[in-house]
């Protein structure tokens with residue numbers, strides 16, 4: 005099975021696109037005509053550039069509005085095709101895609117289309133070329149691969165075959181079982197694309213909003229299974245028309261493409277032969293630890309804040325300036341060591357969360373899966389004396405570390421750390437409920453694919469949250485046990501809290517961590533008593549709560565007194581409080597879940613407005 009991607013999927017000029025495609029490790033490339041026409045090298049030179057990069061041209065496309073034309077337009081279309089055959093010879097490819105006609109001049113009729121394509125296939129064959137016919141979802145007479153296949157079948161020419169495109173089939177909800185009976189020799193190429201479900205006409209949806217398989221909502225894996233049932237072992241080619249990708253990083257999009265295909269093959273491999281021997285999606289048992297990278301001065305303030313939140317220092321590293329603060333199931337590593345990854349990270353980003361330790365069953369298997377899905381290794385090697393915990397690069401160059409209770413990492417604290425307190429603090433906070441990461445809007449799909457391909461995380465419906473300075477898109481991911489919940493936040497506005505975080509933080513990263521508690525009122529009282537600065541919520545909010553929910557007055561008064569945000573749905577209730585931000589970087593949330601599965605999206609605008617007000621206050625000296 006060969007992999008390929010269409011030049012139309014990436015930003016840049018043709019040579020930049022080819023470089024990104026080759027670096028990502030694709031076998032081939034679909035050359036879009038517009039990319040050649042606008043390029044200042046001849047088609048022959050383009051062909052050479054492709055081969056110099058170690059790639060092959062898998063397809064030249066598209067050739068439009070060919071079949072079903074009345075004379076004299078019909079003759080002209082054949083002449084036009086011959087010119088494109090010349091171009092294909094220069095490029096060095098034998099396959100062209102003809103998409104079903106949208107011409108107002110075209111006449112319908114399966115036999116008429118078959119006759120035209122048969123004649124053209126004869127001409128192509130004389131030059132050693134082949135034609136693949138694709139049904140556009142919005143084609144005038146042919147908009148369904150079953151009709152396109154019937155035309156190809158009736159034309160019955162060895163140089164004519166079918167090109168399938170998952171978008172055209174799945175966007176129209178066409179049964180993929182109709183693919184399985186097509187003889188594999190007649191499938192000349194298979195194009196793959198996903199898309200989010202949108203209420204939009206097919207053409208606009210396809211031209212602007214396609215995504216890599218796994219980033220949208222279409223059942224692309226089912227489509228690939230149906231293709232595989234034919235025995236097809238030709239090229240799988242990504243054809244992603246997406247405005248954001250065209251403007252974004254070609255390197256990132258090309259890598260996401262490789263990851264997307266690898267994950268598709270993993271999902272569709274028969275159980276006996278897992279694709280490329282990839283271990284299954286990583287089941288995360290929970291957050292083993294969060295590591296804070298801080299310098300001396302910040303460390304003292306952070307420790308004060310953590311003590312106020314009910315944490316206490318339990319372990320201290322024997323030789324490095326690293327300690328572990330705990331409370332029930334929560335482990336927070338405070339790393340102020342002057343040497344090592346954390347210091348390098350905080351020098352660049354300021355006080356921040358530099359590593360996320362995830363508890364997994366088998367860290368080595370998790371690493372194999374991560375590598376098989378092209379996860380990047382840490383940007384820096386471990387310093388001498390740093391624990392050799394298996395790690396990959398995560399959002400913003402932070403680390404994701406896998407901790408499995410076996411091997412050296414298993415004895416994580418006991419080997420290198422001295423016990424400072426036999427037992428951890430039994431404060432009001434129980435566990436990490438969720439972790440929220442802010443990132444640039446155009447990174448969101450990339451990290452979504454990263455997380456869902458590696459881990460057994462599934463996505464909840466994305467929501468748009470109103471920040472006083474623009475909308476923030478929020479995508480929650482969670483595993484079946486809810487032991488890992490992640491929220492990806494991205495905004496296009498320049499001045500949203502999320503965007504300002506990116507500017508100040510020099511890149512993407514953890515913006516907040518939510519801890520769970522069984523009794524939020526007790527937690528709030530304790531925090532207040534300990535002097536933790538909390539986020540104040542305006543009285544208007546509580547007037548609205550009273551209007552929306554039938555809440556006893558004393559309960560409402562308690563909420564207002566402690567700045568507790570409240571939500572309720574069919575599943576249950578959700579109560580939240582927020583600390584003020586630490587050094588303008590990150591903040592903590594405390595939540596009490598009562599069978600509630602969401603994240604209080606209705607309250608997010610209230611919280612964002614409160615934080616924005618605070619951020620405008622003159623800073624205390």
Ligand SMILES: O=C(O)c1ccc(O)c(O)c1
Nearest residue numbers: 066101103138169210211
């Ligand atoms: O949007 C289009 O016109 C178009 C062109 C070629 C394709 O292969 C395709 O899937 C769509």
Ligand SMILES: [Mg+2]
Nearest residue numbers: 138169195243
């Ligand atoms: Mg296509």
